[in-house]
Amino acid sequence: MKDGFRQSMAALHTWTGLLFGWLLFAMFVTGTAAYFQEEISRWMRPELVATAPPAPATQAAIRWLQSTQPDAESWFITPPSARNPATEVFWQPRIVDGEPHARRRRGDTSATLDGDGRVVAVRETRGGFFLYRFHFDLHYMPVLWARYLVGIAAMFMLVAILSGIITHKKIFADFFMLRFGKGQRSWLDAHNVTAVFALPFYLMITYTGLVTLATLYMPWGITANYASPETFFADVFPDNAEVAHTGVAAPLAPVGPLMAVAAQRWGGAAIGSVQIANPGDRSATITLRQAANSAIGARGESLVFAGVTGRVIGSSASQGGAMATQSVMVGLHAGRYAGWGLRWLYFLSGIGGTIMVGSGLVLWTVKRRAKLPDPMRPHFGFRLVERLNIAAIAGLPAGIATYFLANRLLPTGMTERAEWEIHSLFLTWGAVLLWAIARPYRRAWVESLALTSALFAAVPVVNALTVPRDLLSGLMTGDWLFLAFDMAMLLLALGFGQAARKAATVTSKPRRRTRETREMAAA
Amino acid sequence: MIHALAIIVTILGFACLCAAMARHRKDVFGHILTARSARRLRIAGTIALLSALALDMTCLGSAYGAVAWCGHLTAGAALVLTGLNRKAARRK
Numbered sequence: 001m002k003d004g005f006r007q008s009m010a011a012l013h014t015w016t017g018l019l020f021g022w023l024l025f026a027m028f029v030t031g032t033a034a035y036f037q038e039e040i041s042r043w044m045r046p047e048l049v050a051t052a053p054p055a056p057a058t059q060a061a062i063r064w065l066q067s068t069q070p071d072a073e074s075w076f077i078t079p080p081s082a083r084n085p086a087t088e089v090f091w092q093p094r095i096v097d098g099e100p101h102a103r104r105r106r107g108d109t110s111a112t113l114d115g116d117g118r119v120v121a122v123r124e125t126r127g128g129f130f131l132y133r134f135h136f137d138l139h140y141m142p143v144l145w146a147r148y149l150v151g152i153a154a155m156f157m158l159v160a161i162l163s164g165i166i167t168h169k170k171i172f173a174d175f176f177m178l179r180f181g182k183g184q185r186s187w188l189d190a191h192n193v194t195a196v197f198a199l200p201f202y203l204m205i206t207y208t209g210l211v212t213l214a215t216l217y218m219p220w221g222i223t224a225n226y227a228s229p230e231t232f233f234a235d236v237f238p239d240n241a242e243v244a245h246t247g248v249a250a251p252l253a254p255v256g257p258l259m260a261v262a263a264q265r266w267g268g269a270a271i272g273s274v275q276i277a278n279p280g281d282r283s284a285t286i287t288l289r290q291a292a293n294s295a296i297g298a299r300g301e302s303l304v305f306a307g308v309t310g311r312v313i314g315s316s317a318s319q320g321g322a323m324a325t326q327s328v329m330v331g332l333h334a335g336r337y338a339g340w341g342l343r344w345l346y347f348l349s350g351i352g353g354t355i356m357v358g359s360g361l362v363l364w365t366v367k368r369r370a371k372l373p374d375p376m377r378p379h380f381g382f383r384l385v386e387r388l389n390i391a392a393i394a395g396l397p398a399g400i401a402t403y404f405l406a407n408r409l410l411p412t413g414m415t416e417r418a419e420w421e422i423h424s425l426f427l428t429w430g431a432v433l434l435w436a437i438a439r440p441y442r443r444a445w446v447e448s449l450a451l452t453s454a455l456f457a458a459v460p461v462v463n464a465l466t467v468p469r470d471l472l473s474g475l476m477t478g479d480w481l482f483l484a485f486d487m488a489m490l491l492l493a494l495g496f497g498q499a500a501r502k503a504a505t506v507t508s509k510p511r512r513r514t515r516e517t518r519e520m521a522a523a
Numbered sequence: 524m525i526h527a528l529a530i531i532v533t534i535l536g537f538a539c540l541c542a543a544m545a546r547h548r549k550d551v552f553g554h555i556l557t558a559r560s561a562r563r564l565r566i567a568g569t570i571a572l573l574s575a576l577a578l579d580m581t582c583l584g585s586a587y588g589a590v591a592w593c594g595h596l597t598a599g600a601a602l603v604l605t606g607l608n609r610k611a612a613r614r615k
Contacts, residue, residue, distance in 0.1 A: 175544075176544070176547055177546070197596075201594075296587065342587070342591050348601075352597065
């Protein structure tokens, strides 16, 4: 009975893992990269160099908004921080009754400013933010569909993790078991080791990932208690409530002293964002929010001031147990609170997860290849999995490398430049898929992995040729971000190069059925 | 630098646990251990991993420290495995 249970769990693990494996691989790759989204964005906007103290920079941004967007409904300012040297602003234009809804591009309602409130001429890019958004919004499809798809994949991941734990059975006995050069056994070892070593991380990241979109996946609690979702969100986030516009003009109080008040109240925590509703009106409010790195909970405290007098008129409601739990779960998932050390640990665990999903996908084919009736002519399903594996495992990283290259190579004045950076990612990904279908199986692996390696290796070279911030000058001036980025690209190139070399040298001769393979067939 | 220190402690812990396992004992020591010394190694390893948790929670705060400890465990185990494979490869 017990063996029957374990076997059914093994089957569940195999098929849930396979069905969404490719999507999960893409989510792991881009989600892992998103732990460094601010750094990637900085690399992709090399024009941003100087940083400025947050309070004067915020005041300067307000001056800029007053002169360019005086009639906006609200302004949103992200002051410079340790991870982003620029001041980011965006605004919500006031909707005038009777005026048709103008379709606006992102650049029309946002700007990047320096410490003195001047617009910095940065290349148009979505930077690391795109990789972050892709890991739950995907691309070229309605966001809602994507989020449902991603939610189903995450649910499958949770099932695969739990059934995997039951299937594995020798978690502690095989804890350090990783044998090389033994074909299927080695793939299983690699899958097990990467799965076990960061198991708490995978459980956390999958579960909390579902929690971040829980009200989308399970809206019934809200529909049972509220007439409309808007009233629910207004109840939960009272500091976001809209204020009626009076039409009486009044000047805004200086923001610097308010930031000092907030920082003092929060024990010195940095200000993450400044939101000004109805600017220039007597009803203006200024909402300051704590920076994300000040606590694990994703929903930091906020303080609302009257815009004209600068008096405190409200603060984030004290959270109930459920809200606080949700906030901490989302915080744990996104890791915005993490310092450098912990951020790298998050990143390495994410890489572990990527390898776990990738090795699981490969294992599916390795395990079945030996049992094929005619190994020279596998059936369609087998060939499909083989080719999709190549396209996912080599194709997406190749696409990301191209995304970085396109950032340096596309002309800065180009229209829809940011969109074309993203198109270049998917064009490369698609090309690898076509290549994987067209070429003989093993050659396809070697060539795609070698291409990915070459693309990553090209990133530091192209960077040095197009931008004054390269590896050598980085070494001399201590430009750590650019130095680290180049090193990471070279390490990725090395890793994929090594994988290509391995794929090229491996011999796939049919092996004798040993005790080991029988054991594995049962697992 | 607390991260480096904590990872070193988890490496010590996992190395002890690994050495206590019959399968890896030969790779680590080159000879078989008695059951009693294996038991001692297991206890020492467990104590090391728990003291890494204590270290993390004291220096980084209980919540942040507990999260960081999970990462340190992952890093420590991965490094011990790398070392073990290098040792085993050299023995061959």
